[in-house]
Amino acid sequence: MIQDPVCPALEVRGLTRRYGSRTVVEDLSIRVEAGDLHGFLGPNGAGKTTTLRCILGLIHVDAGEISIFGETDPVARRRTVGAVVETPRFHEWMSGRANLEESAAYLGREADVDDALHRVGLQDRAGDLVKAYSHGMRQRLGLARALLGRPRLLLLDEPTGGLDPRGMREVRDLLRLLVRQDGLTVFLSSHLLAEVEALCNRVSILDRGRLVAQEDVSVLLERQVTDEVVEVGAEDCGRLRQALADLPGVEITGTGEAGRTLVALHQMTPAELNRSLLAAGVAVSALVPKGPRLEDLYLESVRSEDRS
Amino acid sequence: MTGPHLLRIYVAECRKTLGRGSGWTALGVAAGVGLLSVLVLAAGRHLGSQAVVNGATLPEVIRFTGPTALSWALHARNFYVLPLVLLWATGASFAGEIADHTLREALVRPVPRAVVLAAKVLALATLSAASLIVTATVAGAAGAALFGLEGTWGTVLAGFAASWLTDLGLIGLGVLASLWFRSVAGAVVGVVLMLMADLAARLALKLVAALGFETAGTLVRWMPGEALAAWEGYADGWVGAAFVGLLVLLGGTLGLAFLRLRRLDLP
Numbered sequence: 018m019i020q021d022p023v024c025p026a027l028e029v030r031g032l033t034r035r036y037g038s039r040t041v042v043e044d045l046s047i048r049v050e051a052g053d054l055h056g057f058l059g060p061n062g063a064g065k066t067t068t069l070r071c072i073l074g075l076i077h078v079d080a081g082e083i084s085i086f087g088e089t090d091p092v093a094r095r096r097t098v099g100a101v102v103e104t105p106r107f108h109e110w111m112s113g114r115a116n117l118e119e120s121a122a123y124l125g126r127e128a129d130v131d132d133a134l135h136r137v138g139l140q141d142r143a144g145d146l147v148k149a150y151s152h153g154m155r156q157r158l159g160l161a162r163a164l165l166g167r168p169r170l171l172l173l174d175e176p177t178g179g180l181d182p183r184g185m186r187e188v189r190d191l192l193r194l195l196v197r198q199d200g201l202t203v204f205l206s207s208h209l210l211a212e213v214e215a216l217c218n219r220v221s222i223l224d225r226g227r228l229v230a231q232e233d234v235s236v237l238l239e240r241q242v243t244d245e246v247v248e249v250g251a252e253d254c255g256r257l258r259q260a261l262a263d264l265p266g267v268e269i270t271g272t273g274e275a276g277r278t279l280v281a282l283h284q285m286t287p288a289e290l291n292r293s294l295l296a297a298g299v300a301v302s303a304l305v306p307k308g309p310r311l312e313d314l315y316l317e318s319v320r321s322e323d324r325s
Numbered sequence: 326m327t328g329p330h331l332l333r334i335y336v337a338e339c340r341k342t343l344g345r346g347s348g349w350t351a352l353g354v355a356a357g358v359g360l361l362s363v364l365v366l367a368a369g370r371h372l373g374s375q376a377v378v379n380g381a382t383l384p385e386v387i388r389f390t391g392p393t394a395l396s397w398a399l400h401a402r403n404f405y406v407l408p409l410v411l412l413w414a415t416g417a418s419f420a421g422e423i424a425d426h427t428l429r430e431a432l433v434r435p436v437p438r439a440v441v442l443a444a445k446v447l448a449l450a451t452l453s454a455a456s457l458i459v460t461a462t463v464a465g466a467a468g469a470a471l472f473g474l475e476g477t478w479g480t481v482l483a484g485f486a487a488s489w490l491t492d493l494g495l496i497g498l499g500v501l502a503s504l505w506f507r508s509v510a511g512a513v514v515g516v517v518l519m520l521m522a523d524l525a526a527r528l529a530l531k532l533v534a535a536l537g538f539e540t541a542g543t544l545v546r547w548m549p550g551e552a553l554a555a556w557e558g559y560a561d562g563w564v565g566a567a568f569v570g571l572l573v574l575l576g577g578t579l580g581l582a583f584l585r586l587r588r589l590d591l592p
Contacts, residue, residue, distance in 0.1 A: 070591075073432075073433045074432070075432060076591065092435050092437050095433060095434060096435040100433045102433065103426075106429065107427065108427055111341075118337070119337045119340070120431075122334055125326065125327070125333075162430070
């Protein structure tokens with residue numbers, strides 16, 4: 018699919034939404050380029066779902082502008098969008114296929130229901146009533162509905178929620194395939210940091226309705242590499258911590274896995290740390306290098322927001 | 326939006342409206358009411374002169390003809406049960422879909438909210454028409470078989486046509502109540518309470534009119550309850566004001582419903 022190189026797939030400018038006196042989303046600006054798999058991270062109540070609802074025109078905005086492939090009209094901009102908002106809902110007394118056919122009727126263009134069902138692996142259960150579907154099957158049916166009519170932009174709200182590990186992997190593989198083969202753009206709201214890290218090339222982090230970071234995932238991760246982080250384990254934890262505290266260029270940052278101490282090395286390599294600890298009489302039992310994780314960046318972003 | 330697109334939405338809404346419990350209940354009740362009315366009339370003929378009402382035998386007060394059977398079916402159909410089922414169907418189509426979040430799934434499609442409203446109302450109008458056709462067909466066929474073809478069928482059929490219009494007025498009220506209360510039960514109870522209040526107000530106004538204040542009597546003619554009884558004109562003579570009132574009721578309720586739906590946040 019040929020994408021307009023100038024026009025972003027999704028652009029949100031200065032979005033503000035209030036519920037009464039409470040501001041849920043404040044002056045939010047996001048730009049999602051065509052072909053991106055863009056993660057949208059934030060703790061519960063950060064305003065992620067509210068933002069998605071505003072983008073889809075389900076709720077009204079108090080201020081700001083939203084455009085999808087350059088289209089700002091709320092009805093017109095939904096022409097190129099497929100969406101899963103929160104838990105997908107269906108008419109329980111209708112079959113999965115009938116639900117998709119109903120949704121296809123509203124779409125206004127040709128939509129291959131069988132193809133959508135096949136893509137999510139539900140073709141054999143399409144005739145069953147939705148009330149007989151498991152949570153995972155409903156999630157997949159919701160994704161099939163979002164894929165009807167081959168949209169250019171997918172807005173997904175926790176698309177792997179409730180899926181078993183195999184189902185999660187299948188959905189992630191499908192999303193990668195859609196981006197690679199069909200040139201689809203995906204805007205993925207999730208609280209699963211590992212999912213965003215594994216899937217997305219770019220991420221926006223939201224906290225209490227405000228954007229606290231928006232960057233390529235690779236750039237964010239590289240930014241942290243200036244300090245090396247290791248987990249150190251020893252038989253005598255008290256002595257280890259004392260020795261670490263006495264060493265220059267070493268900072269204890271927390272507790273890692275299995276009770277090990279998390280350490281940031283500012284002017285020292287892990288090998289030098291090991292030698293220094295042995296020289297201080299600490300019997301090191303484990304020294305595990307820790308790569309930068311999106312989780313750390315995410316928590317750091319949210320903590321920075323707290324401090325400010 | 327194109328014509329075929331609008332048609333597909335309408336067909337999809339019809340499939341949903343007729344496929345729901347309230348939809349097939351409406352059709353089942355319509356058939357049952359039609360048959361039962363004819364059977365009751367047949368039982369009356371069977372009793373014949375044995376039954377005396379206010380000093381007169383049944384054949385003296387009732388004409389046992391096909392059109393009478395059809396007329397009885399129409400009155401039975403419009404006597405609470407089917408209007409309540411129609412209100413239930415209206416509530417399920419709007420309040421039910423808001424409550425179970427399925428309306429949201431339609432509104433994420435490239436369709437203006439006004440089109441969604443119109444498609445749903447037309448589907449409910451289709452359900453109403455289908456229920457009237459079912460009652461008329463069952464009662465008409467059974468009535469003709471038991472009592473013959475003699476009589477003026479056209480007059481009663483005009484009553485059926487007028488009932489479709491009054492059903493539309495009821496659907497308009499149901500839609501508005503659904504968008505306010507956002508629950509099926511709330512919509513049904515809301516409209517019933519409103520109609521009870523309307524009945525009480527009409528009785529009070531009629532009382533006032535009887536005391537000599539003629540304006541009160543004029544007001545009564547323009548109240549929703551009178552508009553919803555416009556169908557009764559096939560027997561007693563059509564009342565133009567009732568139909569104008571019906572038009573105002575339908576336009577007013579659907580206009581307000583549109584404004585409400587346009588501003589409604591759908592989580």
